[in-house]
Amino acid sequence: MLELNAVHAHYGKVHVLQGASLEVKSGEAVALLGRNGVGKTTALKTIMGLVPATGGEIVFDGRGLTDMPPHAIPRSGIGYVPQGRGIFPSLSVKENLEIGLTKAPPSQVFDYVYDRFPRLKERLRQPGGTLSGGEQQMLAIARCLVMQPSLLILDEPTEGIMPILVQDIRREIKAVNDAGVSILLVEQNIKTALRLCSRIYIMEKGTVVHEAAAEDLKEDKETLHRYLGVAV
Numbered sequence: 001m002l003e004l005n006a007v008h009a010h011y012g013k014v015h016v017l018q019g020a021s022l023e024v025k026s027g028e029a030v031a032l033l034g035r036n037g038v039g040k041t042t043a044l045k046t047i048m049g050l051v052p053a054t055g056g057e058i059v060f061d062g063r064g065l066t067d068m069p070p071h072a073i074p075r076s077g078i079g080y081v082p083q084g085r086g087i088f089p090s091l092s093v094k095e096n097l098e099i100g101l102t103k104a105p106p107s108q109v110f111d112y113v114y115d116r117f118p119r120l121k122e123r124l125r126q127p128g129g130t131l132s133g134g135e136q137q138m139l140a141i142a143r144c145l146v147m148q149p150s151l152l153i154l155d156e157p158t159e160g161i162m163p164i165l166v167q168d169i170r171r172e173i174k175a176v177n178d179a180g181v182s183i184l185l186v187e188q189n190i191k192t193a194l195r196l197c198s199r200i201y202i203m204e205k206g207t208v209v210h211e212a213a214a215e216d217l218k219e220d221k222e223t224l225h226r227y228l229g230v231a232v
């Protein structure tokens with residue numbers, strides 16, 4: 001469904017993505033892991049057209065994304081929850097939910113989202129910026145869901161969130177995937193990645209250097225230590 005083939009990206013002269021390749025198949029949940037600064041966020045921004053690809057190709061559902069204008073990419077079925085959430089602080093929760101819509105979705109779509117996120121339903125008129133960090137993360141996810149994506153891309157959705165809400169967010173991402181939406185997840189929290197995803201890519205210096213099934217990576221202490229610096 002999504003394929004990156006040897007994708008390159010630059011910030012000015014700095015060559016950040018250096019031929020990154022990965023694939024998300026229909027219905028799959030896949031994680032992209034790697035240390036700070038290796039290019040994970042840049043890879044996601046390049047998929048979304050927010051950073052131009054300077055080489056390689058990105059294909060989604062048979063269509064090339066690199067020539068598509070950035071505003072068309074979410075409408076093609078990709079939801080993007082950026083690192084730091086990217087909600088509009090002075091707009092209400094309801095306005096934040098509606099901001100990406102070009103036409104009103106069926107009312108069941110909002111019912112579904114309010115069922116999944118009752119905390120948001122209770123706060124529809126509250127300015128987005130006054131929500132707690134965890135609630136803002138839920139709003140950022142909910143804002144994508146009302147657009148009914150077929151692929152949801154999340155950049156560190158549990159970053160800076162208290163452990164009790166991490167469980168909630170993990171559960172919601174799992175529910176979205178169980179409903180048939182494919183997931184591409186960037187995470188520092190390796191436990192979250194291993195629980196939610198069946199396949200894992202590891203990135204180093206702008207390229208994907210390792211691919212494994214989650215259940216194999218769990219046992220592969222050497223790889224975890226070498227690329228991620230973690231002991232599990």
Ligand SMILES: Nc1ncnc2c1ncn2[C@@H]1O[C@H](COP(=O)(O)OP(=O)(O)OP(=O)(O)O)[C@@H](O)[C@H]1O
Pocket residue numbers: 011014016034035036037038039040041042043083
């Ligand atoms: N707008 C920018 N201009 C110049 N350099 C940038 C810009 N954004 C990111 N970079 C650089 O590109 C490299 C990759 O950054 P990126 O944000 O993709 O890393 P990351 O893997 O997401 O890291 P983290 O885990 O800390 O979020 C870093 O060296 C960063 O300093």
Ligand SMILES: [Mg+2]
Pocket residue numbers: 040041042083155
């Ligand atoms: Mg990042």
